[in-house]
Amino acid sequence: MSPTRDPVARAQRRLGRPLPLPGFLRRSLELRMVFAATVIGLLLVALLLFFVTSRISSEVFEDQRDVVLRDAQSRFSAAQREFDANAAVTVDEVNAVAQAQINSIKDSMAGSGGVGIIMERSQRETSPTVANNLKSDTDLNYLITPELRERVETDKGGGQYWQSVAVPDSEGGTDPGIVVGSRMNLPRAGEYEVYLIYSLESQQSIVSLSSRNITIGSLGFLAMIILVVWAITRWVLSPVRHTARAAERLASGELGERLSVQGEDEISTLAQSFNHMAASLEDQIERLESLSKVQRLFVSDVSHELRTPLASIRLAAEQIDDAREEISDPFALRSIEVLSNSVDRFEKMLTDLLDISRIDSGNVKLRLETIDLAEVVETVIETTMFHFKATGTTLRLHMPDTPAVAEVDVTRVERIVRNLVVNALEHGEGKPLDVTLAVDEDAVAVRVRDHGIGMSPDVVAKVFDRFYRADPSRQRSLGGTGLGLSISMEDAILHGGRLAAWGWPAAGSSFLLVLPREQGPDGAPGKLRGPGPLDLIPEDAPAVARAGAADAPGEHGTASLVSPLGPAPATRRARQTVVLGDIPLAGEVISPAAADKERETDRVVVRLPGDRSSTRTPAEAAEEARWR
Structure with a gap:
């Protein structure tokens, strides 16, 4: 919101500001x-x-x-x-x-x-x-x-x-x-x-x-x-x-704090009001803590208790699936498929509920190790490659020149990136997906950018809420429990980082994960000292979307027209990488002539800093022309 549209600012100007x-x-x-x-x-x-x-x-x-x-x-x-x-x-x-x-x-x-x-x-x-x-x-x-x-x-x-x-x-x-x-x-x-x-x-x-x-x-x-x-x-x-x-x-938690009341003047009235407020807060907090404890115990107990019948159901489903060749009824075959998918979704939901329960209880400890986040991103791409092929989505991977080494809990960071990628595939409508990794002296950042249906500002404000779905009537092709982004936000906070979202209707969306490169002593969360090496709003966002974001700066960040990765040399040697069949996921020795070409295999495009954007599809060109 610009200062001219801020009612508080207008009121201050009308009333006059106090002398400094x-x-x-x-x-x-x-x-x-x-x-x-x-x-x-x-x-x-x-x-x-x-x-x-x-x-x-x-x-x-x-x-x-x-x-x-x-x-x-x-x-x-x-x-x-x-x-x-x-x-x-x-x-x-x-x-x-x-x-x-x-x-x-x-x-x-x-x-x-x-x-x-x-x-x-x-x-x-x-x-x-x-x-x-x-x-x-x-x-x-x-x-x-x-x-x-x-x-x-x-x-x-x-x-x-x-x-x-x-x-x-x-x-x-x-x-x-x-x-x-x-x-x-x-x-x-x-x-x-x-x-x-x-x-x-x-x-x-x-x-x-x-x-x-x-x-x-x-x-x-x-x-x-x-x-x-x-x-x-x-x-x-x-x-x-x-x-x-x-x-x-x-406020620090000493709920038994009270003031001595002397006399009957205004000061004693203040002390009485404070004591009444403190007593009310203590009672409410105790009730909420009791309710929260009961809720956590209920979720934890139910989740654990459901694992036993769920294991039996999964075993039965696998046995039926193994014997599907002996079943000729199409309705029964479809029921077997639905049963298997539902069991998978149910099991994932139980896992997410247990994770939420552990986070709420405050008993989560990070298992830190120093790793190059490029390996984490490549692992996530490898595990989700089936979804890329199923949705026909082209992956464009942007990697930095230097290793993006950071001290993180690998399992949790992989889960964050996986949730972001799967969410982008779900709403990307088969359009190209950009995954960008960047690093500076203090932080590493991963940005997942899709070009699908996008999000309105109201949806962006609620996208990290538990069980929130922007369009409940929309059919989900990749499953999901509505807890993935919530758990990802909690995992980012445990690292002392931040997870932000941006979106614009029909212009896609962008999710940015920024993590400190070093954690605090004894597993304490690290601290971010700056905005990070990567902007939340992508460079190809519509001008109206960038202007709107600039009017309302906040936790979701603002756009920058300068690429945080900067220009890249014509030739360089990239790091060693994992290769999925014939699909290179990082760089190799690139000649000047090959630097301007895209490396495509099975619709996976790998780009290093400085590589020029690929030729847009007709749909992308039409969409860009419409926004211009």
């Missing part, structure tokens, strides 16, 4: 709570510091501004009175009076934070008597901005104007300050602009100290909040952790 979190936060709710408390606390501290500091700074500035303006007003008034009362006539006398007043203002305003005074002739003044411009500190001249000078010059009522500035301090930095300007009339010299410069260094120190204390107090309070959140979270989550550990022990 680091791994340590995803694994611990306790850490997430502490982390959230820390982040929220830091935001609150930052907001508190910003608003409180801003408020304190604003109030302190406004109060000090009023004080500075009143102080400047008193300085301007006192100096103007002195200028008005003075009878200076000459320029020197006017300069002396102005200098005295400037010095007096500078000395008196120091207690109010004053750091400098500047007196300059007004640009609009036209009096011929010109007094000197006076400055207590020439480095402060840049603090008088053109905007403030313009406002003072255009004033007509003798008012005063102020502006916030940054006053340099003794350490090379700056402190907030205020410049207050006003116009004054000097004797005979006319109008002059006077600017008083105040520093707010002491007020800034108060604001800084307040901000520092607020920050320290807020961080301390935040630390207390974090500790409290951590303690409460740990206290609340402690029963949850106990419940999780109890659930793990319950």
Whole structure:
């Protein structure tokens, strides 16, 4: 299923995905709570510091501004009175009076934070008597901005104007300050602009100290909040952790696991619910185990008990069959044939039931040996050759260059391959059958591919179920009990491997067996570390089938357009092999000219890696054209 058709994916996109979190936060709710408390606390501290500091700074500035303006007003008034009362006539006398007043203002305003005074002739003044411009500190001249000078010059009522500035301090930095300007009339010299410069260094120190204390107090309070959140979270989550550990022990098989119930709150309700669930599970599992044990014993006992009458029936059938030449009734002869076939099918069913019973009981141990799986495949082909001839099926055998050596239980792997081959013959409708063997560093794989009626996705999902038949009304030509593929799946799992199926209506089906090359210690199942050397979906599958499989990846694997065997050289020496009469089942020394030809004997075609596909039959060509 593609992501665009996945309702879960669509719901996630609609609702929005949560922000990604680091791994340590995803694994611990306790850490997430502490982390959230820390982040929220830091935001609150930052907001508190910003608003409180801003408020304190604003109030302190406004109060000090009023004080500075009143102080400047008193300085301007006192100096103007002195200028008005003075009878200076000459320029020197006017300069002396102005200098005295400037010095007096500078000395008196120091207690109010004053750091400098500047007196300059007004640009609009036209009096011929010109007094000197006076400055207590020439480095402060840049603090008088053109905007403030313009406002003072255009004033007509003798008012005063102020502006916030940054006053340099003794350490090379700056402190907030205020410049207050006003116009004054000097004797005979006319109008002059006077600017008083105040520093707010002491007020800034108060604001800084307040901000520092607020920050320290807020961080301390935040630390207390974090500790409290951590303690409460740990206290609340402690029963949850106990419940999780109890659930793990319950899942591991300790059915007697229970939680202690204390109090009547939500946590105690959780413990009671867990205990009730555990008790119910224990009761159900015990009942199921008892029922399963009875079922296994019944199947095993019935299977064993049926062997005795079955042996008698088989003996009687063989005796009757031996005397069939003396029987002339056609109906009786047909009955003998039906009886013999039914006895064979009954015996196979009993064998399968016993195997299923042993697997269910868990008493199966693999008899491991190291063998080349090519020998296993050849043995299976040899034992099923009669079925190939009976169904008129052409076998195309694809073998690797290197030995496919693995540690397996030969009997069980032979049974798996035999079941797959017989199943393919049953549903292959006489069309060619491909058996492919491949190997890589970690695994070996066998794929059985038929070109018969195929399977729908619903059938693929149930094909390994016990007693399942895709079409119960279809006549079976090779017998079968409905347990073969189920037993094959169990045998593959015992090896630590996997068995997967793929099919498409009218395009055939494919079964892939992948086994690890090495088993675990003491007969434990091996482990597969990758997808294996062979793809489940064959290269000649219809494009629509490959696209459908790519939309729904799962345990059945996905198709690959690249052959896992790769190209083969034109000449090579194959391994020694078993020969069935005139039918070669593996390779021989092949010349370049013979490499492109198929080796056919009794409809058995053997192909090595790199051999080109044989010419398709008219039915295959028509089928391929239809799918294209």
